[in-house]
Amino acid sequence: MPRNHNDRKSPDTISKLNNRAFVVCGLFAFHILVSSIMYLIAISPYLASYHNGHGLWNFAMDSFSYHDIAVRILGLNQDGSLSGFFQRPWFRHSEYISLMYYLLYPAPISFAPVNGVAWTLCVVLAYRTAIIITGDNRKLSAAAALTLGLWPSYLLLSTQLLRDIFFSLGILMTLLGWVAMLRGHTKYIYILLASLGIIFSVHIRHEPFWLLIFISLLACVIIALANRKTLPHAVMSMSVLLLFYGCPTMAAFAFDQTPGHNTGTVNVKTDDEKILAVKEYIKSRVGSAYSPEMDDRISKWFSDDWFSPWTGFEAKKERLYALAGEHGRNLDSFLGKWMTPWEFSGWLPLRMERAVVKANEYRSGFLVWYLKPGSSLVDSDVQFRSVYEVFAYIPRAVEIGFFAPFPNQWLSTGETGGNAIRIASGVEMIALYILMIGFALFLIKSPTPARIKIWLVLFMIVMIVPLAVFVPNLGTLFRMRFIYLAPIIIAGIEGFHILIRTGKRPQLTH
16 A cells, blocks of 8 residues: 555654764764774874783773673684674673674774773753753753763773763663653653663673662652543553563562671691781781781781682782772771671661662772772772761762762872872862752753652762762772762753853843
């Protein structure tokens, strides 16, 4: 049957589709260009102190691990078979990198097309979110989306072999889905975005699973109270998650039953002379602060199961020396707290408290395992051994999560990138502080429904504060929290636009 004339797309519609396709292709080409420039510099003798000479930059150290694993996977599949790629216990991300190495060439630039697609989709999702928040202001939404996509550290890190850009993609999917339903949109695509965004994010980085579930439930509650028209759609989105994971699977996925801090003694025989040599070195570092209690704690450091059972003497010694350099005369206090077992509250559900204990392992890892000279730790002497201590730290975590690195840290020397990285982060923080003012104006003056404003604020608090509690490394915190600040970037620009528009409004004359 011939198509109805009214069903044909008008020239204007075709033109708009072509323009959108052109913009998307342009964004992708731009990202490929940036990645190629970064790669070419990284294999050249220029800026040699900032990269390894093989295409990887020192400000993205995780890329080195993913690259090494991907090369190992590739080496095990040189027979030309793809069957082994997904049959070994590798990091999924490294498997995807290895697959691109197999299809193209074993170099970081081979992953640029995948990164380019993810980055482009992030910009598109940010644009669609801004459209809903700003009330269909396309120019302003484009400016907000480009501000997020071109944010220097975000753009540069998206050219590396990191998981961040893919995690950001999942978070932006979730953000767009819930903002749309809060606004009253009823398209099924938003139902899928809200749920599939969580599924995709958790596939990349599983730690914030329950936080994403919680913030989604908050959105459902707000919708039930303020906009019941989209409540069935919100319930459908949560149902997709329930069907995907299943209640038993969700519980097993989120809660690890293994305690986070072992105190059992293992049979480790260590040369007493080596321990004595370590004690003499520590004594030379801390001076009169060395005490019989510290002497006993150093002995326990090497004999008790504070680490994995296969951790050797040299590794423990290296960690102890690093702690001595970090804490100096306060080393005894740090060791005393470290060796204190977790005090369970008795009122918090055991599974939930074990999840807190598990999260606390991340903080312990940064404070001990990843401690290096010049590492950007904040509150490196703070350790948690009860949920009460965690709760007491929340006000400080809010300060760190939203405002760190602080001005006094912008000119210090970084561990991997030198002072240039710190200066760059300082410039970004100034821009973020300015956008925070715009976000406050948005909250006060924007006609955007209050339910959306409330949820955006809750989204940032729920996602950023736990991160600041359990990640004391400023470099890692700076990188991981960025996507959670997307509401400030998007709505902050809207806030300044409202201010400018109000200022230009003609005054009534009498």
